Amino acid sequence: MSSSTRITRLGLTLTAVGTLLVPALTAQAVPAAPAAPQASTPVPIVYPEGQTMSYVVNVGKVNHGQMLKAERAVKAAGGTVVQRWPEIGVIVVQSTKSRFLETLRADRKSGIESAGPTRTVPVSEAPGSDAGRALPPGHRKLADFEGAYTGDASPAAGTLDPFEPEQWNNAMIKADQAHKITDGDRKVTVAIVDSGIEANHPDLAQNIVPSLSVNCTGGGVTDTSATGWQATTSYHGTHVAGTVAAARNDVGMVGVAPAVKLASVKVVNDDGFIYPEYAICGIMWTAQKQIPVANHSYYVDPFEFWCGDQRDQAPVMEALRRAYAFADKRGVVSAAAAGNSAYDLANKTTNDSSPNDSTPIQRQINKTCKDLPTELPGVVTVSAVQQDGNLASFSNFGDGVIDVAAPGRSILSTVTGNRWGRASGTSMASPHVAGVLALLKGTHPNASPAQLVSLLKSQATNKPCPAGDARCTGTAQYNGFYGEGIVDALKAVQK
Known part of the structure; x- marks a missing residue:
C-alpha cells in the first residue's frame, strides 16, 4: 500500500517583548491546531491506448451552452458522448485514447468542472446492451441466498396468502395490521432500481408497469425495449x-404494500x-418519470467507498449527488441499503474490497469517503435487524448515518423461476422501508420527499x-444501530 500524505498545519507562538509596566500574566498554553485528516489512498488506473474506457463529465454551469461547449471539448480530446443528462449537467463519455482524461482536464476553456473514470477496467458492453464479462475474484454479493423455499405456494382457504403466516418480517413492522386498513394506493409506484424483475412471476406480474420500466446497463443508455428490464442472471431484483x-x-406471500405498482429499473x-x-x-429515469418511491439495494461499483479527496473518484460522487438531488426535486424519495460489511460508517479507517472490477487493494479511507448511494443527502439509509430485533451481524451501522432499521435476515420473498426463497442482507431490509414509504405516499399523496x-x-x-x-452509540430515541428505530407500517396508514 502506498503511503498517504499527511498535511500539517503551522501553529503560531506569540512572545511578548518590551518593558511596559503591566501586571504579571500567567503563561497559558496555546492549544495545538487539530491535525488534518489523513488522506485516502489513491487507486492507480491504467488507460490502455485503443481500449474503451468510460468517464463522467460534470459541467460547471448547468445550461445548454455549457453542455455544448463541454461536448465539443470531449470530442476534441478524443471522446464520444454516450449519454447526456442536461438537467444536471452530466455527460457519460467513452474514449479509446490513453491521454483522454489528461487532455480534457487541461482544457481550461471547456467549462468542465470535473471529469473522472467510472471503472478501473475497459468497457465490456456496447451502449444499449448488457453484455458483461467474467466476475473477478472476490466480487461481492448483493445478498446471501438461502435457496428456493420448499413450502406449498398453492391457494389456501381463508383470507391470507399461503406463506403469509411465516412472514415474521411483516409482523415486526406491523404490515399485517396495516393491511387490515389498506394494502396501499394503486396510484403509487415504487421503482425497483436493481437487477430486473421476473415479468411473469405469479406474485408480481399484476403489479409491474412495463411502460415505467427500463434497462440502464448498456453503458448508462436508457433501453426501453420490451424485455430489457427483466431479470436475466440474478434473482435479487425479483426478491x-x-x-x-x-x-x-391467494398465491405465495404478500409485500409490505401489496396493492402498489412496480417499475423495474x-x-x-x-x-x-x-x-x-x-x-x-x-x-434519472425514475426522476423523469416522477416515480414517487425508489429502492436501491446496492452500492455503486467499483468502490465500496468513493473518496471525495481523490481526483479520480470525486467526479462520480458529484454526478450522483446531482442526480439524486434532481430526483428529490422531482418528488422521488429513495431508500437504500446500508451495506453488508459490519462496518461503522461514522468512523471510516481502512477498506480492502475495492476496486472490485480489477484487483482490490488495502486502502486508507476517511470521512470524505462515502458508500453510494446510501450516504448521499436525502437518501434514507437502512440497517438490518434479525427476528429477535437485534442488529444483524452483517449490517453496517454508524451514529449519524443510519436513519431507520428494518428486517433483513432470512426474508421470504419472490425469486426467479416463478418461485419463492429466503435471502439475507441490508438489501432485504431496504425494500421494507420502500414499502412503508409507499404506504405513506398513499396516505399523504401531496407530501414531499422530505415530509415523507x-x-x-x-x-x-x-x-x-x-x-x-x-x-x-446514541440514545433510545436515536443511535447508530437502529437510527430512529424500526419502521412502522401501521402508523403509516393511520391518517
Whole structure:
C-alpha cells in the first residue's frame, strides 16, 4: 500500500517583548491546531491506448451552452458522448485514447468542472446492451441466498396468502395490521432500481408497469425495449420487488404494500456490477418519470467507498449527488441499503474490497469517503435487524448515518423461476422501508420527499442500543444501530 500524505498545519507562538509596566500574566498554553485528516489512498488506473474506457463529465454551469461547449471539448480530446443528462449537467463519455482524461482536464476553456473514470477496467458492453464479462475474484454479493423455499405456494382457504403466516418480517413492522386498513394506493409506484424483475412471476406480474420500466446497463443508455428490464442472471431484483409489493392474490406471500405498482429499473448487469453510469441512468429515469418511491439495494461499483479527496473518484460522487438531488426535486424519495460489511460508517479507517472490477487493494479511507448511494443527502439509509430485533451481524451501522432499521435476515420473498426463497442482507431490509414509504405516499399523496422521510422517522419504533455493545452509540430515541428505530407500517396508514 502506498503511503498517504499527511498535511500539517503551522501553529503560531506569540512572545511578548518590551518593558511596559503591566501586571504579571500567567503563561497559558496555546492549544495545538487539530491535525488534518489523513488522506485516502489513491487507486492507480491504467488507460490502455485503443481500449474503451468510460468517464463522467460534470459541467460547471448547468445550461445548454455549457453542455455544448463541454461536448465539443470531449470530442476534441478524443471522446464520444454516450449519454447526456442536461438537467444536471452530466455527460457519460467513452474514449479509446490513453491521454483522454489528461487532455480534457487541461482544457481550461471547456467549462468542465470535473471529469473522472467510472471503472478501473475497459468497457465490456456496447451502449444499449448488457453484455458483461467474467466476475473477478472476490466480487461481492448483493445478498446471501438461502435457496428456493420448499413450502406449498398453492391457494389456501381463508383470507391470507399461503406463506403469509411465516412472514415474521411483516409482523415486526406491523404490515399485517396495516393491511387490515389498506394494502396501499394503486396510484403509487415504487421503482425497483436493481437487477430486473421476473415479468411473469405469479406474485408480481399484476403489479409491474412495463411502460415505467427500463434497462440502464448498456453503458448508462436508457433501453426501453420490451424485455430489457427483466431479470436475466440474478434473482435479487425479483426478491426485492416481492418484499415491496408481492400481490395479495391467494398465491405465495404478500409485500409490505401489496396493492402498489412496480417499475423495474435495471442497473445491475449480468455479471453483478452496478457502474456509476448505470446508477445515474436509473435515478434519472425514475426522476423523469416522477416515480414517487425508489429502492436501491446496492452500492455503486467499483468502490465500496468513493473518496471525495481523490481526483479520480470525486467526479462520480458529484454526478450522483446531482442526480439524486434532481430526483428529490422531482418528488422521488429513495431508500437504500446500508451495506453488508459490519462496518461503522461514522468512523471510516481502512477498506480492502475495492476496486472490485480489477484487483482490490488495502486502502486508507476517511470521512470524505462515502458508500453510494446510501450516504448521499436525502437518501434514507437502512440497517438490518434479525427476528429477535437485534442488529444483524452483517449490517453496517454508524451514529449519524443510519436513519431507520428494518428486517433483513432470512426474508421470504419472490425469486426467479416463478418461485419463492429466503435471502439475507441490508438489501432485504431496504425494500421494507420502500414499502412503508409507499404506504405513506398513499396516505399523504401531496407530501414531499422530505415530509415523507420525516413521517417515516417520527413513526418508527425507538430501539435502544444493546447493553454492553460499545459499537452502538446514541440514545433510545436515536443511535447508530437502529437510527430512529424500526419502521412502522401501521402508523403509516393511520391518517
